Amino acid sequence: MNAKKQLTEGLITNNPVLVQQIGLCATMAISTTLFNGIGMGLSVLIILTCCNVVVSAIRKIIPGQVRLAIFVVVIAGFVTIVDLLLQAFIPALSSALGVFIPLIVVNCIIIGRAEAFSSKEGVFLSFRDGVFQGLGYTCVLVIMCLFRELLGSGTIGGGLLNGANSFITLDGTGAGIRIIPEGFGAGALILPFGGFLTLGLLMAVMQYALRKSSEKKAKKEKEVKE
Amino acid sequence: MKKAIDFIKPAVILLLVAAVVALVLGLVDMMTRDRIEAIAEQTKTNAMNAVLEAPSYEALDVTGAPADIDEAYAAEGGGWVVQVTETGSQGAVTMMVGVNPDLTCSGISVTKSSETAGLGAIASQQSAAGDAFRSQFVGQSGTVAVTKDGGTINALTGATITSRAISTGVTAALALCESLG
């Protein structure tokens, strides 16, 4: 398995959110500002990579009966570490994401990759898998955030850009770059309703694109045969 | 005999993994605890300073006060800061309310809430709209209410419930200080 194939799988053909359709809860809940989206995406990427590496390293000594319990303990450990570090160093992010940080424990992406990939493959492959699947997750989050934030509150980069003292801030005080005048945004997109709708539409677009590309491929193969 | 080993081995491995995880977490906790506590302390002092500036605050006993009052402090040099929790549209809204010695509100700051982003959440944001909303409370006294309920506070667009919760909180804080002072 080469790196390029793994990358396309993570980002597109086997994207955790849009194709495997797992880890949806947090995706919809926190994708309201770019700050939340990038923060959550990177947290998941780091935790996923660490868990993949550890699970892969100890895969030979894990007894089958209790493997899920062991995965869960390892994941919970890394999640707590990230949670504590965020509280200590980026408190604004920790309070913005709230309960969704500890809830990464039950994000099906991580336990899913442990079960489906890293408990079977080597350490290096698992590391790469963690990074690429994490990137796929982050990309979807960022797209959702950009869409919902731009149309919903009319800004880009809320919490992250245009801070009090510098252009980029990590204390969550940035108001973002205003594109649509205040009061003209479709506020509903920021509500839970918007989360469901945006993800539904994004999934439909993805399915449309994947079908088109596979149809094209089939057509090409047919032509080659003839 | 073999059965017992089959049963024990997984349990021992699980226990080992859990012990290692606990150990690592304990270490990380030791490294971060002081910092996290300092940040919490700092955030609180900042919130208190934002609503009523004073060199120091002295905690008051609030047992027997209404349930929505969490904590109250007497500011050095007069006035009080009260922490109140009310129910907003998405759960608890915790705020700091500063009260001048003449029982008018000196300022508010929302310290913890899970209100809807873009609507009720504006109340806790550092933005022009947030500042404008919060500054309405400065100088208020007696019963504070949104215009819909016959008061003078202009509610945040689409977030009457959040605005109402904050008004209730300010009223409760003012009432508490009246009984104190």
Add this chain to the structure above:
Amino acid sequence: MFASIVTISLAAILTNNFIFSQFLGICPFLGVSNKMSTATGMSVAVIFVMTMASAICWVINEFLLIPFGVAGFMQTVAYILVIAVLVQFVEMFLKKAIPALYSAMGIFLPLITTNCAVLGVVLLNTQNSYNFLESVIDGFTGGIGFTVAIVLFASVRERLEFADYPKAFEGFAICLVTAALFALAFMGFSGMKIPV
């Protein structure tokens, strides 16, 4: 006391419904809502696990984690282990008692472990510093809220099979759009509270 219980129940079932306003438990919600029978079966299991987990986790937090001063960093680990064990127990029970239901739920039973509504409810109980009774009530009514959502949704989804929608929306996509409309409807409940 009574008022706080009513407020918690109302929030868990309607105003702060785990699925439509807090985005917790979406995976099993989409996964098993295609048939009414599996939906109700899953709901019963979730109500049971959520209530039990709330009770046990409260006890563990109060009498083990806090006295030993490790609540800050062992909470998540301890809670998820309790939930995993509970789920195992429900699974064993169902396998023996109601095999039909067990086979119908298939993969989703072990997945209750990773149902974020369950871990979510115990974490939120701790965060809101609920007492024992309040925690149990929150767990139980949270489960009821999950049931309300999933049963309503399953009945709509059974009709979706006959609906004519663009092919690209097949599968979860059309479900999410439908769920969006539900979320909009549930917003009508927001801010509802019992005057104390």
